[in-house]
Amino acid sequence: MIERALDLDAVQAFVRIAELGSFTRAAEASRTTQSAVSLKLKRLEERLGCRLVERTPRRVELSAQGLTFLAHARKLLEIQEHAFADFTAVRQRLIIGISDHVAGPELPALIARMNAQDPQMVIEIRIGTTGDLLQSYDRRELDAVIVRFDAGRNDGEVLTEEKMGWFAAPDWTHPAGEPLPIATMAEPCGVRIMALQLLDEAGVPWRESFVGGGVTAVSAAVMAGLGVSALARRMLPFGAVEVGPKLGLPALPRLPVLLHSRVKDDRSRDALTALAAAFRSAVQS
Known part of the structure; x- marks a missing residue:
């Protein structure tokens, strides 16, 4: 009998490539390397017997088969998450502050990306000024903040620089x-x-x-x-x-947007990594 099982890690890599439009961003969201993502996609394409992604010099685009498979891929991942949810009662909360100067029109898509990463995680978003959010972060009221550059700090990760x-x-x-x-x-x-x-x-x-x-x-x-x-x-x-x-x-000048985070557990880190990758992709697209 022909083996028909799909590697769900490879399926998730494909979905991230499709949603972020980039192997680099997909690798970042998965906390892995671009070559590892490419290998997963190659194996998935070999399993399905078709090309899912067309690589162009500027960006990646889904083939006709890729567009068809994308809906099935999302459904597979959703079923997997529901299966895990039936056996895990703990709903972890992640509290993120986002500067008013940063929370742009792509915010709904960013929240959706985080929810897709971990549907069982409760995401709390607070909007405010950079100064107020950094003070709340320092008081440990926030797990992470995404803010404009603050001249008095150098502890953040640069997500992008905006004109x-x-x-x-x-x-x-x-x-x-x-x-x-x-x-x-x-x-x-x-x-x-x-x-x-x-x-x-x-x-x-x-x-x-x-x-x-x-x-x-x-x-x-x-x-x-x-x-x-x-x-x-x-x-x-x-x-x-x-x-x-x-x-x-x-x-x-171009102003940096920085991520300040103190989270250490894998679930929260994965959610923030997905958010950062989606933010870079949205801003630079």
């Missing part, structure tokens, strides 16, 4: 001779401090036109025509335009 820019509504104009109206978050927001310091160093007169409690509020003020704001491109409201070069504003 910042000066953005305004498409129909906004700067009245000649008046200070530049700035929409920003309240202190002690690190992006605010950096942006205003650069304006001062460049000799650009400015005034506060709006102070918001989060990026969503600041973005709304920008699109309402209240002024200019320093934002990451990933966080832009639809229709916002970059005005820095036109107004001669100082260039903004």
Whole structure:
């Protein structure tokens, strides 16, 4: 009789490649090497007798057979998780803080990726400023935080570096001779401090036109025509335009996004690794 059993580790490697669009990210999420992921995929393709992934110079894409198999693969992994859940009553909790300047439109997909990694884990997400989250982390109220770079720390893992820019509504104009109206978050927001310091160093007169409690509020003020704001491109409201070069504003540096974590158990580490890989893939895609 022909052996028909599938290696579920190989199936999971295939799903991660499909979801993250990268062998490198899939390896990172699995805490293994790219060559190991490639070998698992090769064995799975040999078992199924077809090519699941088409490798291109820029990224990987699923073949027609791969697209068909993906739904079956996810179902297989879901059945496996349900089987384990029937015999494990403990629901572990992982509390993660994410900076308001980092929690972008891809957050639902990131949470879904963590849930797919471990459906039995309770994931608690708290949104706040970098300073507040780091203080909570230091008080051991959070297991991990993903925040913008903080000048007073060097204990985090760099997930990515994001380009910042000066953005305004498409129909906004700067009245000649008046200070530049700035929409920003309240202190002690690190992006605010950096942006205003650069304006001062460049000799650009400015005034506060709006102070918001989060990026969503600041973005709304920008699109309402209240002024200019320093934002990451990933966080832009639809229709916002970059005005820095036109107004001669100082260039903004690329700002690192860091993961600070103290988790040591394998389940939590696996969930965070999956989150980090998914975040890098989303930001750089």
